[in-house]
Amino acid sequence: xxxxxxxxxxxxxxxxLLQGLVFTLEATFFGSxxxxxxxxxxxxxxxxxxxxxxxxxxxxxxxxxxxPLLIQLYFLFFIFPSYxxxxxxxxxxxxxxxxxxxxxxxxVYRAGIEGVPRGQWEASLALGLPLRRVWGRIVLPQAMxxxxxxxxxxxxxxxxxxxILSTISVLELIGQANIIGxxxxxxVEPLTMAALIxxxxxxxxxxxxxxxxxxxxxx
Amino acid sequence: xxxxxxxxxxxxxxxxxxxxxxxxxxTLASTVVLVAAGFVFGLGRGSRNRxxxxxxxxxxEVLRGSxxxxxxxxxxxxxxxxxxxxxxxxxxxxVLGLNGGAYFSEVVRAAFASVPKGQTEAAIALNxxxxxxxxxxxxxxxxPIMVPPFGNALIDMLKFTALLSLVTIQELAYRADAxxxxxxxxxxxxxxxxxxxxxxxxxxxxxxxxLEVAVNRWAGRSTRTxxxxxxxERSTSGVPRWAFGR
Numbered sequence: 001x002x003x004x005x006x007x008x009x010x011x012x013x014x015x016x017l018l019q020g021l022v023f024t025l026e027a028t029f030f031g032s033x034x035x036x037x038x039x040x041x042x043x044x045x046x047x048x049x050x051x052x053x054x055x056x057x058x059x060x061x062x063x064x065x066x067x068p069l070l071i072q073l074y075f076l077f078f079i080f081p082s083y084x085x086x087x088x089x090x091x092x093x094x095x096x097x098x099x100x101x102x103x104x105x106x107x108v109y110r111a112g113i114e115g116v117p118r119g120q121w122e123a124s125l126a127l128g129l130p131l132r133r134v135w136g137r138i139v140l141p142q143a144m145x146x147x148x149x150x151x152x153x154x155x156x157x158x159x160x161x162x163x164i165l166s167t168i169s170v171l172e173l174i175g176q177a178n179i180i181g182x183x184x185x186x187x188v189e190p191l192t193m194a195a196l197i198x199x200x201x202x203x204x205x206x207x208x209x210x211x212x213x214x215x216x217x218x219x
Numbered sequence: 220x221x222x223x224x225x226x227x228x229x230x231x232x233x234x235x236x237x238x239x240x241x242x243x244x245x246t247l248a249s250t251v252v253l254v255a256a257g258f259v260f261g262l263g264r265g266s267r268n269r270x271x272x273x274x275x276x277x278x279x280e281v282l283r284g285s286x287x288x289x290x291x292x293x294x295x296x297x298x299x300x301x302x303x304x305x306x307x308x309x310x311x312x313x314v315l316g317l318n319g320g321a322y323f324s325e326v327v328r329a330a331f332a333s334v335p336k337g338q339t340e341a342a343i344a345l346n347x348x349x350x351x352x353x354x355x356x357x358x359x360x361x362x363p364i365m366v367p368p369f370g371n372a373l374i375d376m377l378k379f380t381a382l383l384s385l386v387t388i389q390e391l392a393y394r395a396d397a398x399x400x401x402x403x404x405x406x407x408x409x410x411x412x413x414x415x416x417x418x419x420x421x422x423x424x425x426x427x428x429x430l431e432v433a434v435n436r437w438a439g440r441s442t443r444t445x446x447x448x449x450x451x452e453r454s455t456s457g458v459p460r461w462a463f464g465r
Binding site for chain 2: 118198
């Protein structure tokens with residue numbers, strides 16, 4: 001079987017793929033936001049060492065990290081409607097991605113917060129700073145310095161993994177590519193172009209994060 | 220015989236549970252590929268020869284940069300056009316393993332790079348053979364570093380095997396989805412499936428902890444230097460008790 005790569009066809013499909021890219025980026029952006037916020041909630045809930053609550057949050061985080069994103073998404077996608085919640089697929093996907101990555105983010109926050117030297121806390125106590133200031137102006141900024149590059153890597157991972165939303169009917173990059181493939185019976189160009197689009201965006205982004213890592217590491 | 224709609228999860232339980240060994244086998248197979256690829260890519264990227272280092276770096280960046288899911292569909296739909304006829308099983312295992320291996324290569328490279336050069340130089344000065352040098356000097360220092368990240372990679376492989384359901388492989392996720400489509404209620408099937416995956420993940424991390432002890436013992440390291448911080452370490456960092464206003 002001889003196969004001819006058709007550049008004309010590949011570029012003809014590019015606008016459709018870029019429409020898909022918009023959904024991919026949207027899912028990544030809002031999924032990341034959700035993950036960052038929820039992750040901090042899990043991290044603080046664990047660090048506070050509240051009886052019952054903290055161990056439960058710990059179990060929850062372990063559970064989310066120990067199960068496949070695909071099944072988590074299926075679960076949300078098929079369970080929401082049976083409770084009368086009708087969310088569009090994209091929103092369901094964003095919630096799924098956000099929860100999944102929040103479990104990973106919480107570990108990063110926790111490490112960052114625990115890594116703040118004890119002297120910083122003691123100095124704050126000595127200065128009589130109110131707790132809110134200690135957290136907001138002393139501890140969290142220092143923890144973030146450690147967390148930001150790692151969270152940056154998570155954003156890139158989420159960007160690539162958001163392709164999984166195609167399984168719950170979101171027409172992101174891979175979803176569009178699969179549809180073009182099914183309609184035209186040509187899978188080679190759309191899937192290859194989709195993979196290249198992922199690469200073209202995630203490679204420079206990864207270099208950027210590496211740069212950030214080097215900078216915060218040196219500081 | 221009862222109607223399909225009257226059936227419950229119990230009727231399909233054996234069908235679901237039969238997916239467990241398949242998922243575990245897929246995890247094992249892709250992890251073998253992952254470790255092999257991780258060493259090849261990792262050593263390739265650490266090579267002093269540019270003709271090895273650059274292609275290895277290129278392959279790793281492409282694998283890491285272009286979404287595992289995209290690669291999976293690519294292997295499934297596109298490779299046949301180029302005359303590469305892989306079974307979905309082989310293609311799936313290869314994609315998962317190579318993708319994971321691309322990430323693991325960084326662990327391998329860093330672990331070998333962490334062994335001081337003087338160790339190799341001293342071994343050469345002592346006229347030890349290359350094989351002995353690798354087996355008794357380099358690996359005992361490099362391998363223990365790789366084990367904890369390997370544990371994460373192993374769990375990732377377990378979770379990623381669920382993606383193989385998308386290319387018609389009838390493992391646990393595939394069966395869960397198939398059963399969901401016959402049952403009216405999706406909740407119990409997916410809840411049970413999630414719990415099964417979680418149990419497998421816990422079992423695998425217990426296995427890795429055992430492996431960590433075994434590798435450390437083989438390397439002649441104390442197994443007591445675990446990751447838990449000692450009392451002295453706790454006092455220099457960490458969140459004080461009053462941090463939450465209690």
